[in-house]
Each structure stands twice: as structure tokens, then as C-alpha cells.
Amino acid sequence: MEAKRLQQESGPAKKQQGKKRFNIDLLRAEEDVDGLIEALQSDNGLTRQRAALALGDFGGAGAVGPLIQALGDPLTAVREAAADSLTLLEGAAVGPLVELIENPEASVKYEESPAPGGTATVTGPGGRTWEVETRRDLRRVYAAAILGEIADPSAVDPLVRALHDEHDDLRCQASGAIAKFxxxxxxxxxxxxxxxxxxxxxxxxxxxxxxxxxxxxxxxxxxxxxxxxxxxxxxxxxxxxxxxxxxxxxxxxxxxxxxxxxxxxxxxxxxxxxxxxxxxxxxxxxxxxxxxxxxxxxxxxxxxxxxxxxxxxxxxxxxx
CATH class of the missing domain: 1.25.10.10 (Leucine-rich Repeat Variant)
Structure with a gap:
């Protein structure tokens, strides 16, 4: 019985005080994409950050959606880890990221529940602080920055069109991204x-x-x-x-x-x-x-x- 308990607790995830915990090192070693995607929903910020970073190494197209969802995370470290991983995923991420900047409502598909109402202060790429009303705006700002890092030619036209967007911070981030092309x-x-x-x-x-x-x-x-x-x-x-x-x-x-x-x-x-x-x-x-x-x-x-x-x-x- 004791051996069985130890085996359960050494697995990728375990329960403690009613909360699921994730062994990110083991999930990474086993390249368990589904487990890492689940870990993005952990109540532990460090776990979410490490899971996001791991998905950039081998997550593939299946990790793009969950990582875009993580661009709306309350913690800057998690958002930046997700942005770094989306950059590493390159071509698989371009289409969904372009959709985000071209269609403000596209972000809705990445929400499990409606984004919080009211204005919130968030810290985004480069340490800049913004007042945003929804996570949708923050995801779009990150999307422009990531497209600039990936530098896929198909993103140039959408980024130039984003210079007309009503959202000031998206226009600013799009301009910086365009310069990299x-x-x-x-x-x-x-x-x-x-x-x-x-x-x-x-x-x-x-x-x-x-x-x-x-x-x-x-x-x-x-x-x-x-x-x-x-x-x-x-x-x-x-x-x-x-x-x-x-x-x-x-x-x-x-x-x-x-x-x-x-x-x-x-x-x-x-x-x-x-x-x-x-x-x-x-x-x-x-x-x-x-x-x-x-x-x-x-x-x-x-x-x-x-x-x-x-x-x-x-x-x-x-x-x-």
C-alpha cells in the first residue's frame, strides 16, 4: 500500500489538500503535451509559467490555442512565458495570432469565462503598463509583438493594417513589429x-x-x-x-x-x-x-x- 502511494505521488500530477499539483519536470521529460496544457490551468503561477515554457519546446500546433489563452493570464511572468513559446512555435502560431489582431472578437474563443469587466492595470511586453478593459486587448498587443519576433512575411500586411486599429497600444506594438521586417x-x-x-x-x-x-x-x-x-x-x-x-x-x-x-x-x-x-x-x-x-x-x-x-x-x- 505504501509503495502504491509513493508511485501515485511521483507521477505527473498529484492531489494535495484538494488541489491538483503537477510535476513539470516529469511532464517535460515525457513530452506530455496534454499534461502541460492541463498544467496551464493550475492555481500555482510558477507551475503555469513552467508549463508555458515547456510547451514552446515541443508543443506543436496543439499548444498554440492554450498558449494564446495564457496571454491573458493575470501574471506577467506567465504571459511572457507563453509569448516566448509562441515565438518558438513559429509557423504554427502565425495564423491564429494574425486572426487576433485582425478580428478583436477572435479572442473570445480563448476565454473559458467572460473576461472581467471594468478597467484593470496590467503589465505587458517590455514592462509597459496598460489600462485595459478586457484580456482581449492584452492578447492582441502580445500577438503583434510575437508576430514581429517570428517575422513571417505573411504577417506584414496584417500588421500594417493594425496601424489603423482603434486600440492605441496595439498600434504602438504593431509599429515596433513592422520595423523588424x-x-x-x-x-x-x-x-x-x-x-x-x-x-x-x-x-x-x-x-x-x-x-x-x-x-x-x-x-x-x-x-x-x-x-x-x-x-x-x-x-x-x-x-x-x-x-x-x-x-x-x-x-x-x-x-x-x-x-x-x-x-x-x-x-x-x-x-x-x-x-x-x-x-x-x-x-x-x-x-x-x-x-x-x-x-x-x-x-x-x-x-x-x-x-x-x-x-x-x-x-x-x-x-x-
């Missing part, structure tokens, strides 16, 4: 720069700068002509981040007929600090517009100062 995202984002919503154009300009792709320079130069001050500022800031890749086109742009464009070009060249721009900036220092002259003179001084070993703190240019 590099060249594949530039063409789509360039089209977004024509969106009627200036907020969407601002995000698109910022993401283009984050891609680091030389092909992003031309659409960003075009965005310096935008009718919205904030869009122009976002484009200028993005060109600054592009650094050397943007210098040649910015030099050409110092001759543009639009004073705002010349102003932003001079400011961007100032903060990039490339000495190749000196001649163009000297020509701008004779510009008919006093603000353009002022920024060009500041840019010349700054570049010469940096070349002398005294770098200045950069910040995006603004129109005057």
Missing part, C-alpha cells in the same frame, strides 16, 4: 504615408526610420512635404536616424522650393553631423528665409564643433 515593410509603409489620417502617417514615418533600410529614405524625403507639421517632424526625425544613408538626398533637398522642406533638411543634416553637408549648408546660410538661414548656420557650427571633438546632444528639428 526591414525591406519587406518599406513598400507598404510608403503607401501608408498617403493615409488620410495624420496620426497613421506619423507612425508610418517613424517606423520607416526604424527599419534602417536605405530604400526608406525616398518616401521619408517625400513626407517632408506633408501638410501636417507633426508628420514632417516625424519624417525629419526618421531621416536623422537613417544617418549616412540619408545625407545625399538631404543635401539635394536643401534646394527644394518649399521653405519648410529646406528647414527640415537643414535641421536633419545638423543632427546627422556629416561634413559632406557643409557646402550645401553654406548655400542655405544665404537663403531668403531667416529661419532657414538660422538653422543652416547652427548646423555649420555644430558640424564643425563635432569635428573638433565636442559633440552636441541631438534632438529632432522642428519648424519655426
Amino acid at each position: 526591414g525591406r519587406r515593410a518599406v513598400e507598404l509603409l510608403a503607401k501608408v504615408l498617403a493615409d488620410p489620417d495624420p496620426d497613421v502617417r506619423i507612425v508610418a514615418a517613424g517606423v520607416l526610420g526604424d527599419t534602417g533600410e536605405a530604400s526608406a529614405v525616398e518616401p521619408l524625403i517625400g513626407a517632408l512635404h506633408d501638410e501636417n507639421d507633426d508628420v514632417r517632424g516625424a519624417a525629419a526625425g526618421a531621416l536623422i536616424r537613417m544617418g549616412d544613408a540619408a545625407v545625399g538626398r538631404l543635401i539635394d533637398t536643401t534646394k527644394d522650393g518649399d521653405r519648410n522642406v529646406r528647414l527640415y533638411a537643414a535641421g536633419a543634416l545638423k543632427y546627422i553631423g556629416d561634413p559632406r553637408a557643409i557646402d550645401a549648408l553654406r548655400a542655405l546660410a544665404l537663403d531668403e528665409d531667416k529661419d532657414v538661414r538660422s538653422v543652416a548656420e547652427d548646423a555649420i557650427d555644430k558640424i564643425q564643433m563635432v569635428r573638433g571633438g565636442m559633440p552636441a546632444e541631438p534632438s529632432p528639428p522642428t519648424s519655426r
Whole structure:
């Protein structure tokens, strides 16, 4: 009888004080996917976290749904473990994650009971804190982040469409995810720069700068002509981040007929600090517009100062 009791307690799960306990090490060793999925429902947060991590190693397509459900877990550690495992599952996870960001109601299928009402404070990817009304919103934010890590080309279009979503945090996370696709995202984002919503154009300009792709320079130069001050500022800031890749086109742009464009070009060249721009900036220092002259003179001084070993703190240019 004693031997039988010990055998029962050494198995994958055991009862103690009416609660089921799980031996995650044994479940992992036996690659017991069903047992690990059951462990995701444990009342012990560490057990749920370890189960989520284990499923990323061998859970396969069958683990995707339970892990997406875990993205709504009350504990940050469990949510992040589930996100890490979904990233490891790669292709099996892409379709369901895309569905989450494209259809807000898709999250309902991962709820055993209705999500709690009212507003709750939760901590998500990167330690950011959000006020969300349902676990649905949190899952969608994680879905965008995970798709960026998986970097499957089929996710690019849905992520770009998510820039129009009404949920601010999803738009923010989608923009960061898109930047990780590099060249594949530039063409789509360039089209977004024509969106009627200036907020969407601002995000698109910022993401283009984050891609680091030389092909992003031309659409960003075009965005310096935008009718919205904030869009122009976002484009200028993005060109600054592009650094050397943007210098040649910015030099050409110092001759543009639009004073705002010349102003932003001079400011961007100032903060990039490339000495190749000196001649163009000297020509701008004779510009008919006093603000353009002022920024060009500041840019010349700054570049010469940096070349002398005294770098200045950069910040995006603004129109005057």
C-alpha cells in the first residue's frame, strides 16, 4: 500500500489538500503535451509559467490555442512565458495570432469565462503598463509583438493594417513589429504615408526610420512635404536616424522650393553631423528665409564643433 502511494505521488500530477499539483519536470521529460496544457490551468503561477515554457519546446500546433489563452493570464511572468513559446512555435502560431489582431472578437474563443469587466492595470511586453478593459486587448498587443519576433512575411500586411486599429497600444506594438521586417515593410509603409489620417502617417514615418533600410529614405524625403507639421517632424526625425544613408538626398533637398522642406533638411543634416553637408549648408546660410538661414548656420557650427571633438546632444528639428 505504501509503495502504491509513493508511485501515485511521483507521477505527473498529484492531489494535495484538494488541489491538483503537477510535476513539470516529469511532464517535460515525457513530452506530455496534454499534461502541460492541463498544467496551464493550475492555481500555482510558477507551475503555469513552467508549463508555458515547456510547451514552446515541443508543443506543436496543439499548444498554440492554450498558449494564446495564457496571454491573458493575470501574471506577467506567465504571459511572457507563453509569448516566448509562441515565438518558438513559429509557423504554427502565425495564423491564429494574425486572426487576433485582425478580428478583436477572435479572442473570445480563448476565454473559458467572460473576461472581467471594468478597467484593470496590467503589465505587458517590455514592462509597459496598460489600462485595459478586457484580456482581449492584452492578447492582441502580445500577438503583434510575437508576430514581429517570428517575422513571417505573411504577417506584414496584417500588421500594417493594425496601424489603423482603434486600440492605441496595439498600434504602438504593431509599429515596433513592422520595423523588424526591414525591406519587406518599406513598400507598404510608403503607401501608408498617403493615409488620410495624420496620426497613421506619423507612425508610418517613424517606423520607416526604424527599419534602417536605405530604400526608406525616398518616401521619408517625400513626407517632408506633408501638410501636417507633426508628420514632417516625424519624417525629419526618421531621416536623422537613417544617418549616412540619408545625407545625399538631404543635401539635394536643401534646394527644394518649399521653405519648410529646406528647414527640415537643414535641421536633419545638423543632427546627422556629416561634413559632406557643409557646402550645401553654406548655400542655405544665404537663403531668403531667416529661419532657414538660422538653422543652416547652427548646423555649420555644430558640424564643425563635432569635428573638433565636442559633440552636441541631438534632438529632432522642428519648424519655426
